[in-house]
Amino acid sequence: MTMPAVTPPAAAAAGGPAGSRDERPPGEPRRIGYLxxxxxxxxxxxxxxxxxxxxLWISLFNWDGLTLxxxxxxxxxxxxxxxxxxRHAFLHGLILxxxxxGLPLLIGLLLAGLMxxxxxxxxxxxRAVLFLPQVIAMVVVASMWRMIYxxxxxxxxxxxxxxxxxxxxxxxxxxxxWALPSVGLVGTWVYFGLVMVxxxxxxxxxxxxxxxxARVDGAGLVREFFAxxxxxxxxxxxxxxxxxxxxxxxNFDLVYITTKGGPGDSTSVPAYQVYDRAFQTGAVGSAAAxxxxxxxxxxxxxxxxxxxxxx
Amino acid sequence: xxxxxxxxxxxxxxxxxxxxxxTPGADTAKKTATPAATTTATATSGTPAPAATxxxxxxxxxxxxVWDQEVRGGQNKEMTQLNAAFQAKYPNxxxxxxxxxxxxxxxxxxxxxxGPKAPDVxxxxxxxxxxxxLVKAGLLKPLTSYEQTYGWDSRYSSLLLDLNKFSSDGKxxxxxxxxxxxQMGEIVGVYYNKDxxxxxxxxxxxxxxxxxxxxxxxxxxxxxxxxxxxPGIHEYExxxxxVADKQAVRDFVFAKPGASFDNxxxxxxxxxxxxWVKKGYFNKGFNGTGYDPATANxxxxxxxxxxxxxxxxxxxxxxxxxxxxxxxxxxxxxxSPVSLGxxxxxxxxxSAAKNPDVAAAYIxxxxxxxxxxxxVDTDNLPAMKGAPAPTSGLSIQVxxxxxxxxxxxxxxxxxxxxxxxxxxxxxxxxxxxMGGKDSPQQFTAGVQGAYDKWAKSR
Numbered sequence: 001m002t003m004p005a006v007t008p009p010a011a012a013a014a015g016g017p018a019g020s021r022d023e024r025p026p027g028e029p030r031r032i033g034y035l036x037x038x039x040x041x042x043x044x045x046x047x048x049x050x051x052x053x054x055x056l057w058i059s060l061f062n063w064d065g066l067t068l069x070x071x072x073x074x075x076x077x078x079x080x081x082x083x084x085x086x087r088h089a090f091l092h093g094l095i096l097x098x099x100x101x102g103l104p105l106l107i108g109l110l111l112a113g114l115m116x117x118x119x120x121x122x123x124x125x126x127r128a129v130l131f132l133p134q135v136i137a138m139v140v141v142a143s144m145w146r147m148i149y150x151x152x153x154x155x156x157x158x159x160x161x162x163x164x165x166x167x168x169x170x171x172x173x174x175x176x177x178w179a180l181p182s183v184g185l186v187g188t189w190v191y192f193g194l195v196m197v198x199x200x201x202x203x204x205x206x207x208x209x210x211x212x213x214a215r216v217d218g219a220g221l222v223r224e225f226f227a228x229x230x231x232x233x234x235x236x237x238x239x240x241x242x243x244x245x246x247x248x249x250x251n252f253d254l255v256y257i258t259t260k261g262g263p264g265d266s267t268s269v270p271a272y273q274v275y276d277r278a279f280q281t282g283a284v285g286s287a288a289a290x291x292x293x294x295x296x297x298x299x300x301x302x303x304x305x306x307x308x309x310x311x
Numbered sequence: 312x313x314x315x316x317x318x319x320x321x322x323x324x325x326x327x328x329x330x331x332x333x334t335p336g337a338d339t340a341k342k343t344a345t346p347a348a349t350t351t352a353t354a355t356s357g358t359p360a361p362a363a364t365x366x367x368x369x370x371x372x373x374x375x376x377v378w379d380q381e382v383r384g385g386q387n388k389e390m391t392q393l394n395a396a397f398q399a400k401y402p403n404x405x406x407x408x409x410x411x412x413x414x415x416x417x418x419x420x421x422x423x424x425x426g427p428k429a430p431d432v433x434x435x436x437x438x439x440x441x442x443x444x445l446v447k448a449g450l451l452k453p454l455t456s457y458e459q460t461y462g463w464d465s466r467y468s469s470l471l472l473d474l475n476k477f478s479s480d481g482k483x484x485x486x487x488x489x490x491x492x493x494q495m496g497e498i499v500g501v502y503y504n505k506d507x508x509x510x511x512x513x514x515x516x517x518x519x520x521x522x523x524x525x526x527x528x529x530x531x532x533x534x535x536x537x538x539x540x541x542p543g544i545h546e547y548e549x550x551x552x553x554v555a556d557k558q559a560v561r562d563f564v565f566a567k568p569g570a571s572f573d574n575x576x577x578x579x580x581x582x583x584x585x586x587w588v589k590k591g592y593f594n595k596g597f598n599g600t601g602y603d604p605a606t607a608n609x610x611x612x613x614x615x616x617x618x619x620x621x622x623x624x625x626x627x628x629x630x631x632x633x634x635x636x637x638x639x640x641x642x643x644x645x646x647s648p649v650s651l652g653x654x655x656x657x658x659x660x661x662s663a664a665k666n667p668d669v670a671a672a673y674i675x676x677x678x679x680x681x682x683x684x685x686x687v688d689t690d691n692l693p694a695m696k697g698a699p700a701p702t703s704g705l706s707i708q709v710x711x712x713x714x715x716x717x718x719x720x721x722x723x724x725x726x727x728x729x730x731x732x733x734x735x736x737x738x739x740x741x742x743x744x745m746g747g748k749d750s751p752q753q754f755t756a757g758v759q760g761a762y763d764k765w766a767k768s769r
Contacts, residue, residue, distance in 0.1 A: 064448075066421055174597065264748060280735070281731050
């Protein structure tokens, strides 16, 4: 890496005050700006860009992590869509989006809408309590919910039996249909507080004159929400969705601790497959390909969300 | 501006080249090419006459880095004691112990052994996923010459040695060179509650009758927690050992030619265990119950039986005391028991070990008759032949069962050793089988498919 040493003088010479007198239209950033960028860029390149490119390179091979790899071309990527186990994992990831991003947003909006209407006393405390799940380490959350979901001694089934709804008691994490929603609901529990805090913060900056105007025009609770609150929260919603989408798709710890992808493969998600293939079954190339695909999907979804949010 | 962005582009490109560089794995391949060749040379030159035991006290100052996963209660105790004793015997050797949990070791071992600062002695789990891959990559030293020097072949029963063997290309499991030695024996057997089962069943028919009686009395016959996915392997294979021929199971795990999973015997075992599920012989919702909660339910007297490994002996003994009993899974003939079992993770020597003689002496030291005594004193089950019997607690029954099982040559190895991905394949398949999602036929055919996929790429 001798280039960085060369770059600064060149930048200084070209972008220095002497050389930049008249070539540059007003407002055009000066070339010396690149010099300021360099340190951050170098750190980024060393710790993010290089590993990313390295992963991209590995994803083109069949590699067990130990012996000499063989060239696979794009086979690992076609497998992402051709291998039913991986297709299911990605499908589960998308379903979890509803629980991680969709439901928290709905709950958050509902609470924010209510708070816009009436200024709640002790709001700070209320917010802090709902935000608490965010503060607890995911490992703790997952272990706790494992206990809650235990079919015999778990709190959930005991509660259901206690109120006479024993018929609804289930083998939550062991049922082929219920395991994924059960894992998803833990995500909802963790993230709705985050979404709510973002949205209530947004609500507070909406000028109250808008609400007064709406009320003068005879708008009810619902009308007020759709005409004033929702449009004003567009930016906050975009931020909330971006964050929760990323959490949803990179979700690993929750699945690892609660179900290990089971029963069968009904809660297997891409991030779990990455771990499993890279560290357990010696399919490092495939793991890298899944990771890259996941990154691309996350990027695409957040890009769309932000485009819609900025409109 | 153009010049600078070109410079930046060049910089980025350099980054790309630096990041990608050579084919993944080229480093390891280069590094191990020569050592592998030399070890074979020494191995062959050592074969004619078994060399005398190397004198470790004359080896100079040596630091031996050991990675193990013996972190639980009694295991940690025996490891600490034996390490201290070894260092006291050879003051010139310093042991640098790196203790990790089982899962931690499994995930980091390959990276560590292939890295620049590889440890000297590691616990490399049996089977193709770990030991097989390391042997294939030339990262472990064959111990055949040491086996002769120290007489290890007479220290263990032959199956226990086979479990730690691979051909030098890593292709054949269960034969070839010895790559490690284990300290402890393991059996997956049946714990029972003496209050509820005064006379333990001795045959499979008796056992089923007892299960039916328990169910009829409103009790939970077998407590089972399969949330972690792997416990199902123990449940299915315990039954499999009584229904199928033990050699057929061994041949399948060792991937011998002609061995298969999709055969009538293996399907019959699957049918039998699904029958047990249908008859309510297991607690409801076992796929969603954790392994430890299930054990806790058993110790609290919530079931008659628990199918579990001998690693649970200490826990169960502590909670239940005299009320707990242990037996091998009852089969067709009480005189020739068959049980899922094996041995703890084997200690192996890495190719990078600077002083393999010292490493081998260490492995000998922690598995010799004196070590067996330490193992018994610390509530462990020694895998070696002729180990002293424990004098108190549930361990007496466990040690007794181990002796009986080995005398009858009845150990069948864990199915998940079979292929690098078999742990995932079989554990998910058993959850589907016992959860009622797959029929026994779909189960054996599906598992066979996963096996064939690997066999083809072998």
